[in-house]
Amino acid sequence: MNGRLNGKVNGRVPRYHRIAEALRERIRGGELAPGTRLPNQRGLARSFGVTLMTLRQALEVLEREQLIARRHGLGTFVAGPSIDYDILQLQRFAGDLSAKGERVDTRLLGSRPALGDRRVTDALRLPPRARVLVVERLRLVDGHPMSLQRSFLPAHIGDEVMRADLASTPLHQVLEFKLGIVIERASETVSAMRLGRREARELGCRAGAPAFESERVSFDATRAPVVFDRVFIPGDRFRITRELVYQEVSA
Amino acid sequence: MNGRLNGKVNGRVPRYHRIAEALRERIRGGELAPGTRLPNQRGLARSFGVTLMTLRQALEVLEREQLIARRHGLGTFVAGPSIDYDILQLQRFAGDLSAKGERVDTRLLGSRPALGDRRVTDALRLPPRARVLVVERLRLVDGHPMSLQRSFLPAHIGDEVMRADLASTPLHQVLEFKLGIVIERASETVSAMRLGRREARELGCRAGAPAFESERVSFDATRAPVVFDRVFIPGDRFRITRELVYQEVSA
């Protein structure tokens, strides 16, 4: 396990991200209530000691998160609480590899602090290159490596997790019982890719072998992202199956 | 350079919008194929006669539209038409990418009788090496090949289907209106594999590119298997997404 950072990587947090974070804080903290008009952009820029363009970049981030709305000629406003459309069917989640009578083991490969890549920090709503804890685990079915799972936790959660005995305690149990965090929903994306060299070695495949890559963001009850998982599963060891039932489809 | 000194030559359309539009044209027109790397930002800026910052604004627009992807240190790439496949939306086939306002076309590559391989005949509950009809179609999203679909029909159904105009009539419509067969359920399996040479050529990829392979058996109201589909989708053009909601799971 590497245990350190690839290359030098300064860990410098862009200014516009910190400004976005500061404003996000004020909004979430209630200091800036929904509907409030923010100070004008030039004023904000001045108060953050930054150029107008830079400030605008921060606002852009917040606008994309639907936290604010900018209106030409009028001002910038704190948006109302976002509405989410989870009228979707509730779905039970069976662990990562719902074992059908197979013997499933998890081997902890290691955990280390690192700097999150863009997808990770975006998903966890952290500034680019923020420090995160990476937990790497290998799932074995019947003793054979099945998937490589890399979990990324924000530093403030990771610090606590690192003190737990991950080798014997599932991560979600650590989250729940040590930190009181319960995962309530998640969003997952599965794509097909080639295995990189490192992943292939851990999984015992040739580099470049076709594989599934699943990326999942899990959220707690407050809709805050808690953990980002990236799972690699060689294509010859796994299949996704579904049963489809065509109902009287209206529209 | 400035072009705005006397009067409003520019009118109302911001320059970065026009640049975005120009690039959008080139992408949709096929001049810039998916996967292509664009000229670097400084070069693009120069060629449009604008500043780097302005050009970047245009790229931001396109990125938000998922038309391009910028990769730090690597370049800016034309994104493949990538479709999110929500696994919860059961009404939607992998084959039926009638997704999100995209223009979806189907090109009939051909249909021919053949001898079914073992998976096909097993799925259709036919004797090994039974005669089947193979229908091959290419699905295009926005004019770009998205998936290659091979459908296998038992001979007794296939004979009738072959007389229909598959080029203009969807297969399931032929089944329903000419044969009175309505698909009621299906079972699908998705795996990750490498594209073979023929598949790659039809899809415009390199042989060996990672891809999804979906195999689906569809059943009619009497639970009789009607059609076996095998769909190939290059890994860079497709993703499966799911939203998970964890219920009060006592475990």
Add this chain to the structure above:
DNA sequence: GGTCGGGAGTGTTCTAGAACACTGGAGTTC
């Protein structure tokens, strides 16, 4: 009373750079 014009206040577009950070490959070392 209605409406027209202007001005104050706000967000938006754009310039011309400079410095920084990330990636992948080539070369080097062990």
Add this chain to the structure above:
DNA sequence: GAACTCCAGTGTTCTAGAACACTCCCGACC
């Protein structure tokens, strides 16, 4: 081989300022 170092090419962040465009309101004028 495997791992490390360096570097060219590429995207990213930021500055300091100028000019433009939209909204609203108020006062002048019909």
